[in-house]
Amino acid sequence: MNTEQTRTAFTDFFRERGHRITPGAPLPRPPGDPVLFTTSGMHPLTPYLEGRPHPLGDRLTGVQRCLRTTDLEEVGDATHLTVFEMLGSWSLGDYGMDRTLRLGHELLTGVYGVHPGLLHATVFGGDDQLGPDTESLDTWRDLGVPVELTREDNWWSNGPTGPCGPDSEIFVWTGVGPPRNTPQSDDRWVEVWNHVHMRYRRLDDNTLRPLPRHSIDTGMGLERLAMVLRGDCSVFESDLFEPWTRALPALWDLDGARLRIAADHLRSAVVVAGDGVTPSGTGRGYVLRRLLRRVLTLLRQDDRAGEGTDGRPRRTLADLPGGPIEHTLVHFGLPCPPRRADEVRDLLVDEERRFTGMLDRGRRVLSRRRFAGPLGEEEYHYLHDTHGLPRELVDLLRGVG
Numbered sequence: 001m002n003t004e005q006t007r008t009a010f011t012d013f014f015r016e017r018g019h020r021i022t023p024g025a026p027l028p029r030p031p032g033d034p035v036l037f038t039t040s041g042m043h044p045l046t047p048y049l050e051g052r053p054h055p056l057g058d059r060l061t062g063v064q065r066c067l068r069t070t071d072l073e074e075v076g077d078a079t080h081l082t083v084f085e086m087l088g089s090w091s092l093g094d095y096g097m098d099r100t101l102r103l104g105h106e107l108l109t110g111v112y113g114v115h116p117g118l119l120h121a122t123v124f125g126g127d128d129q130l131g132p133d134t135e136s137l138d139t140w141r142d143l144g145v146p147v148e149l150t151r152e153d154n155w156w157s158n159g160p161t162g163p164c165g166p167d168s169e170i171f172v173w174t175g176v177g178p179p180r181n182t183p184q185s186d187d188r189w190v191e192v193w194n195h196v197h198m199r200y201r202r203l204d205d206n207t208l209r210p211l212p213r214h215s216i217d218t219g220m221g222l223e224r225l226a227m228v229l230r231g232d233c234s235v236f237e238s239d240l241f242e243p244w245t246r247a248l249p250a251l252w253d254l255d256g257a258r259l260r261i262a263a264d265h266l267r268s269a270v271v272v273a274g275d276g277v278t279p280s281g282t283g284r285g286y287v288l289r290r291l292l293r294r295v296l297t298l299l300r301q302d303d304r305a306g307e308g309t310d311g312r313p314r315r316t317l318a319d320l321p322g323g324p325i326e327h328t329l330v331h332f333g334l335p336c337p338p339r340r341a342d343e344v345r346d347l348l349v350d351e352e353r354r355f356t357g358m359l360d361r362g363r364r365v366l367s368r369r370r371f372a373g374p375l376g377e378e379e380y381h382y383l384h385d386t387h388g389l390p391r392e393l394v395d396l397l398r399g400v401g
């Protein structure tokens with residue numbers, strides 16, 4: 001199965017079981033949402049999980065592109081991306097935890113062919129206020145899947161307030177040989193799917209109010225699912241990333257974590273730009289600018305030929321072939337307005353030009369005598385606050401780090 005078939009198999013499975021397809025929302029959240037970007041499949045469905053009737057009914061499925069700036073520092077490992085796709089299924093006051101976990105088990109083992117012995121689950125073990133989620137515990141035991149109870153890791157919320165509840169996460173063993181240890185102690189167990197029992201709503205005063213209607217919200221990372229189904233070592237090995245992991249090393253000396261970060265950040269930036277965001281100094285635009293500056297800094301560090309005598313890099317984003325950009329936009333269904341591939345490309349190149357201008361100014365500032373020796377915290381702060389030069393850039397310009 002390629003990733004497209006994996007994605008379709010998910011929505012087909014739920015459609016055949018009475019779920020209607022809800023179209024995904026764009027990455028930028030509309031005004032009024034306290035968060036800048038869609039961070040999970042349930043995010044656009046918040047009002048319905050809080051009780052409003054959904055126009056498509058009480059069983060839904062779909063695919064949602066998500067962006068998590070909170071995961072930026074983890075990107076480069078085997079399983080975390082900045083922009084990723086979440087396969088989702090929802091029961092709005094219809095079936096409960098037992099049914100959703102059984103559906104999950106059936107899809108993973110029966111449709112995707114995961115060996116049942118390679119599964120492990122975690123379940124909410126209770127806290128000071130609430131008891132353990134015995135319903136999920138009983139279901140997993142009945143299905144013969146080993147379970148671990150946790151205190152903190154199995155409580156879902158999408159922010160300080162709003163719908164929340166206990167969840168159950170499903171892990172697949174990716175190590176060599178038979179499964180060992182537990183997900184809490186061994187990261188060869190890769191979390192693929194989370195099933196949440198939306199039973200509460202957290203209010204502004206931090207209290208929990210039971211929801212009148214209990215719902216189910218599930219989310220499974222498409223890239224992670226593809227990784228475990230293919231037996232890959234990371235999410236970067238599938239057809240989704242192939243155009244990027246082929247094009248980038250041909251231009252820059254990149255491998256390992258640096259290649260993964262470059263591929264993630266450029267691909268994520270293309271999706272954010274394709275969704276209509278323009279780099280700027282605030283809000284969504286600043287997230288896009290930060291992503292691009294992180295990757296540009298990394299590319300400058302790895303510039304194959306080093307900088308020319310004029311201080312210019314030999315390679316720029318203008319050297320990037322159009323293929324990976326086009327491929328990404330088409331995959332996310334973004335080849336149409338708000339932005340076309342050539343416009344996205346121009347935007348990347350413009351932003352790089354701005355970055356180069358900033359480096360030029362940075363070089364002039366750093367040539368002052370004050371910055372000749374080793375820099376202390378005070379200098380770094382001054383360079384950041386007065387000249388907008390982050391530490392990594394200062395180090396890059398000074399040839400250290």
Ligand code: ATP
Binds near residue numbers: 081086191194
């Ligand atoms: P992790 O513990 O691995 O960070 P999570 O518990 O934060 O994952 P959830 O919020 O439960 O993830 O999201 C549901 C699913 O979405 C996860 O089980 C995983 O498959 C996928 N997912 C979450 N974060 C990422 C990410 N940064 N990149 C790719 N897939 C992700």
Ligand code: MG
Binds near residue numbers: 071
């Ligand atoms: Mg996480």
Ligand code: MG
Binds near residue numbers: 153169191
């Ligand atoms: Mg987790």
Ligand code: MG
Binds near residue numbers: 191193
């Ligand atoms: Mg989770």
